[in-house]
Amino acid sequence: MAAFRDEVGDAGTVCVRGGGTRWLVGAVPSHAGDVRQISAPLGIESIEPAEMTVVVGSGTTVADLASALSEHGQEVALDGPVGATVGGALMVGRNPLRRGRLGEIADVLLQADCVGADGQAFTAGGPTVKNVTGFDLCRLLVGSLGTLALVGRVILRTRPLPEAGAWMVGEAPTGIVMEALYRPATVLWDGVRSTVRIEGSCADVADEIRCLEALGFTAADEPVLPAGWDRWSGTLPEGGVRALGSGVVHKPGPVGAPEVSVGVRALADRLRDAFDPLRRLNPGRDPYRMTA
Amino acid sequence: MVISPLTRSLLGRLAVRRVDPITDPLERDLVEVLGRGRVEAGIGAQSLYSHDGSVTRGGRAGIVCFPESTAEVAACVSVSVSHGRPFVPRGAGTGLSGGAVPCDEPVMVVTTRMDVIHEVDVERRLAWVGPGVVNLDLSRHLEGTGLHFAPDPSSQQACTIGGNVATNSGGPHCLLYGVTSAHVLAVEVVLPDGEVVILGAEEGRAAGYDLRGAFVGGEGTLGIATRICVRLTEDPPEVATLLLDFDRVAGAADTVSAVIAAGIVPAALEIMDQRVIEAVEPFAHAGYPLDAAAVLIVELDGLPAGVATAIDRIEVIGTAHGARTVRVAADEDERTRIWKGRKSAFGAIAVIKPDYYLNDTVIPRTRLTEVLSRVYEVIEERDLIVMNVFHAGDGNLHPLIVFDAREPGVMERVLEAGEEIVRISVEAGGVLSGEHGIGLEKKRFMSMQFSPADLEAQDRLRRAFDVEGLANPAKVLPSGASCGHVTSLGRAPDGTWV
Incomplete structure (x- = not known):
C-alpha cells in the first residue's frame, strides 16, 4: 500500500486503470486532459473460509480471485468481462448476474485501504463480516468510479459455492416461474422467454429442474451478454432483457445518462468536493453518467 | 344577554390564560408548523426524551416535536436550523448506544406518529413504510403474503423501522440475510438543510454514488428518514x-x-x-x-x-x-x-442483579474461543459477573455485565471491564460495534480502531450531508463538542432488549 500511496502522490491528476474492460463507463466525453495512469496492487493476501472473507489487492483480476476462492469452496459477488479487476468491478459497482443467491455488490466490500486526494492513506470499514462502527464509507466507494478515493487493497465478503446449479430456459410467464422457485439466483426475461439460474443442494436443484421441466423448460448454457450490449436500471426496452428482481435491463446499443434530482446531484457534488475538491482523482469520470 | 364590563374583563383574562402566549420564538415557530398538540416543551417531555434504551446520559431534550408527514419533518428541521438549534431524530428510543440521547437541548423530532404502511407490492417484493412503523408490525401485516421483513433485532416488538435504518440494526437472522442496509432499497430523507431527497431506487442500484448505503446507519446525523422502501424476503419453505x-x-x-x-x-x-x-x-x-x-x-x-x-x-x-x-x-x-x-434473555437477568451494562463488539469468528476466555478473565479479575448471549455466527459478542449500582466502587470496575473488552476485541482484529452503533457511548473508543486520517474521511461524508453540523451533533465521531458520559450508569429502563 505504501508504494501505491507514493504513486498516487498529492499533486496532479491521476487515475487507476484496471483491466480496461469498462473503461468508458461514466466517462465525460468533453474531458480532455493528461491524466497520469497507475495500477493498483496485485495479489491475494489471504483466504479465510471460516471467516468468509478474502484480503486482496484491487488490481487482481476477478477471474484469478474466483479461481483461488473456488479451491476453498468459496466465491464472491463480483463478476465482469474477461480481464476485469476486483477494483474495477467495485468501482463500476454493478450487481452480479447471480444476484439472487450471491447478494448485491454493495454488501461485498467490508474494508477498503485507500489513498485520498490529499495523498493520505486511510481505511474505510472494518475486517469483520458485521460492522456498524462509524460512517459507512465502503458503500460510498462501491460504484464511485474512483472519484472519491483510490482503492488499493480490500477485504471482501465471500460465500460458500453452491453444491449444484443449473441454467434453464422456457416460455412460462415469469409470475409462474417466481412462484415455482425458492430464491432463484437469476431470472432473465426478454418478453417471451425466461432464462433461469437455480442453485442449492443437489437434491433441491434436481427437484426444481423437474418442476421447471413440467413448465416446459429445458437445460441452457449460461447466457452471455452479446457484443455491443449495455445494461441499465429501468423498464424493459424493445429487444432488451430484464433481470427480474434486480432492476437491471440488458439491451443492445449504448445507454443514456440517467435522470437525477437536483437535490441528489447537489449532495453528490458536496461529497466530491469534500473528498476531492481539486478533482485530482479520475477527473474524466462522473458516476452520474453511468447506469447501474 | 348583556355582559357587564367586569365580566368582559374577567372573560378576557381567562381567554388569555387558556392559551398561554409562547415566549420562546423557536417554540412559537414549531407550534405554527405542527399546532400546539404536537409540540411539547414541558419538563415532563424533556425528561422523558432525555434518555433512550442505553445507560448513557447526556444533556437534556429541548422542545419535543411529533410530526406526521414528510413536509412537517422538513418544516421542523428548517425551523430548528433557522434558529441555529441542533435537532435529534428519534424513533421508539430503544437504541443501546445513546444515539438518541440529546445534548444541549436540541429539538427532538420524534417520528413514531409516522406509522403508516403506505404500500405493499407483493409481486415486486417491496413495501413503502413510515419511519414510525414498528419492526414486528410490518412482518405481522405481511402474514399470508409469504413474505417478511428480514431484520429482526430482539427489540423488534418495540423498535421502529426508522430507528433500524438509523442504526443499521441487526438481529439473529442477519447471519444469512444481512443487516438492515441489505433490506433498504430506497429512502426518502429530509436532509439537514431541509431539502427532501430520495436516495436509492425501488429496483436496482440508483445512478451515481450509493447515497442510500451511506445514509443507512448514519445514527441520525445525516438527516431524517421519512419514508422507507424495504425489501421483502420470501418465507423459507x-x-x-x-x-x-x-x-x-x-x-x-x-x-x-x-x-x-x-x-x-x-x-x-x-x-x-x-x-x-x-x-x-x-x-x-x-x-x-x-x-x-x-x-x-x-x-x-x-x-x-x-x-x-x-x-x-x-x-x-x-x-x-x-x-x-x-x-x-x-x-x-x-x-x-x-x-x-x-x-427474552435480557428480561430475565433482573433475577441476578438489578443493573446491567451491555457491550456489543465483533471479532473474527475463528477467535471466539480465545476472546471469550479473555472476557471471562477480565470479569473475574474485577470481581464482576458477566452473562454471554450473542450472535456467534457473525462473531458479534454481547457481554452483559450485571451488577448492583448501590455497591460502592462497582461502577468504576464495570466501566473498566467494558473498556477492556472493547480493547481485546479490537486487538483480536475486531470492531467496536456490530449492531448497536457508536452514538455517545463508544465515540471515545473510535481512535482504538481508526487513525486520524480514517476519522477525517468519515467526517467528510458527514459534512457533505450536514454542512451546518446541526443534525444530532456530538455523536459517532470523537471530534467536536463533548457531551454525554457513561460514568453515571443507571438502571436500564424497563423493556430493554438486545
Whole structure:
C-alpha cells in the first residue's frame, strides 16, 4: 500500500486503470486532459473460509480471485468481462448476474485501504463480516468510479459455492416461474422467454429442474451478454432483457445518462468536493453518467 | 344577554390564560408548523426524551416535536436550523448506544406518529413504510403474503423501522440475510438543510454514488428518514431449529467456526452461556440443560433437502466438538420456546442483579474461543459477573455485565471491564460495534480502531450531508463538542432488549 500511496502522490491528476474492460463507463466525453495512469496492487493476501472473507489487492483480476476462492469452496459477488479487476468491478459497482443467491455488490466490500486526494492513506470499514462502527464509507466507494478515493487493497465478503446449479430456459410467464422457485439466483426475461439460474443442494436443484421441466423448460448454457450490449436500471426496452428482481435491463446499443434530482446531484457534488475538491482523482469520470 | 364590563374583563383574562402566549420564538415557530398538540416543551417531555434504551446520559431534550408527514419533518428541521438549534431524530428510543440521547437541548423530532404502511407490492417484493412503523408490525401485516421483513433485532416488538435504518440494526437472522442496509432499497430523507431527497431506487442500484448505503446507519446525523422502501424476503419453505449443548463454552464456539468453514451458512447461530441458561430456563421452559456450560441455537432454512443435509452435517460437526446432545425442534411450539428463551434473555437477568451494562463488539469468528476466555478473565479479575448471549455466527459478542449500582466502587470496575473488552476485541482484529452503533457511548473508543486520517474521511461524508453540523451533533465521531458520559450508569429502563 505504501508504494501505491507514493504513486498516487498529492499533486496532479491521476487515475487507476484496471483491466480496461469498462473503461468508458461514466466517462465525460468533453474531458480532455493528461491524466497520469497507475495500477493498483496485485495479489491475494489471504483466504479465510471460516471467516468468509478474502484480503486482496484491487488490481487482481476477478477471474484469478474466483479461481483461488473456488479451491476453498468459496466465491464472491463480483463478476465482469474477461480481464476485469476486483477494483474495477467495485468501482463500476454493478450487481452480479447471480444476484439472487450471491447478494448485491454493495454488501461485498467490508474494508477498503485507500489513498485520498490529499495523498493520505486511510481505511474505510472494518475486517469483520458485521460492522456498524462509524460512517459507512465502503458503500460510498462501491460504484464511485474512483472519484472519491483510490482503492488499493480490500477485504471482501465471500460465500460458500453452491453444491449444484443449473441454467434453464422456457416460455412460462415469469409470475409462474417466481412462484415455482425458492430464491432463484437469476431470472432473465426478454418478453417471451425466461432464462433461469437455480442453485442449492443437489437434491433441491434436481427437484426444481423437474418442476421447471413440467413448465416446459429445458437445460441452457449460461447466457452471455452479446457484443455491443449495455445494461441499465429501468423498464424493459424493445429487444432488451430484464433481470427480474434486480432492476437491471440488458439491451443492445449504448445507454443514456440517467435522470437525477437536483437535490441528489447537489449532495453528490458536496461529497466530491469534500473528498476531492481539486478533482485530482479520475477527473474524466462522473458516476452520474453511468447506469447501474 | 348583556355582559357587564367586569365580566368582559374577567372573560378576557381567562381567554388569555387558556392559551398561554409562547415566549420562546423557536417554540412559537414549531407550534405554527405542527399546532400546539404536537409540540411539547414541558419538563415532563424533556425528561422523558432525555434518555433512550442505553445507560448513557447526556444533556437534556429541548422542545419535543411529533410530526406526521414528510413536509412537517422538513418544516421542523428548517425551523430548528433557522434558529441555529441542533435537532435529534428519534424513533421508539430503544437504541443501546445513546444515539438518541440529546445534548444541549436540541429539538427532538420524534417520528413514531409516522406509522403508516403506505404500500405493499407483493409481486415486486417491496413495501413503502413510515419511519414510525414498528419492526414486528410490518412482518405481522405481511402474514399470508409469504413474505417478511428480514431484520429482526430482539427489540423488534418495540423498535421502529426508522430507528433500524438509523442504526443499521441487526438481529439473529442477519447471519444469512444481512443487516438492515441489505433490506433498504430506497429512502426518502429530509436532509439537514431541509431539502427532501430520495436516495436509492425501488429496483436496482440508483445512478451515481450509493447515497442510500451511506445514509443507512448514519445514527441520525445525516438527516431524517421519512419514508422507507424495504425489501421483502420470501418465507423459507422449510425451517429447522437445533439446540446443541456443551460442557465447555469453547466447544460451542469452535462448532460455530467449523460450521461456517464447512460451507454451511445457517440463518442464525446463537450462543448462550450457563448464567443465561439458568436465568431464562425457569420461565422459557425451552429445555435448555441447566448443567450445560453453553448452548448453541442453530436455525437452518431453505428447501427441504438442503436443510436435511445441513442438519446431519451440523450434528456431526457439533458432536466432534463435544456437543452432548443435538436436539432438533420437533414442532413449531418447541421452536418458539427455544427462541423465546433467546429473545427474552435480557428480561430475565433482573433475577441476578438489578443493573446491567451491555457491550456489543465483533471479532473474527475463528477467535471466539480465545476472546471469550479473555472476557471471562477480565470479569473475574474485577470481581464482576458477566452473562454471554450473542450472535456467534457473525462473531458479534454481547457481554452483559450485571451488577448492583448501590455497591460502592462497582461502577468504576464495570466501566473498566467494558473498556477492556472493547480493547481485546479490537486487538483480536475486531470492531467496536456490530449492531448497536457508536452514538455517545463508544465515540471515545473510535481512535482504538481508526487513525486520524480514517476519522477525517468519515467526517467528510458527514459534512457533505450536514454542512451546518446541526443534525444530532456530538455523536459517532470523537471530534467536536463533548457531551454525554457513561460514568453515571443507571438502571436500564424497563423493556430493554438486545
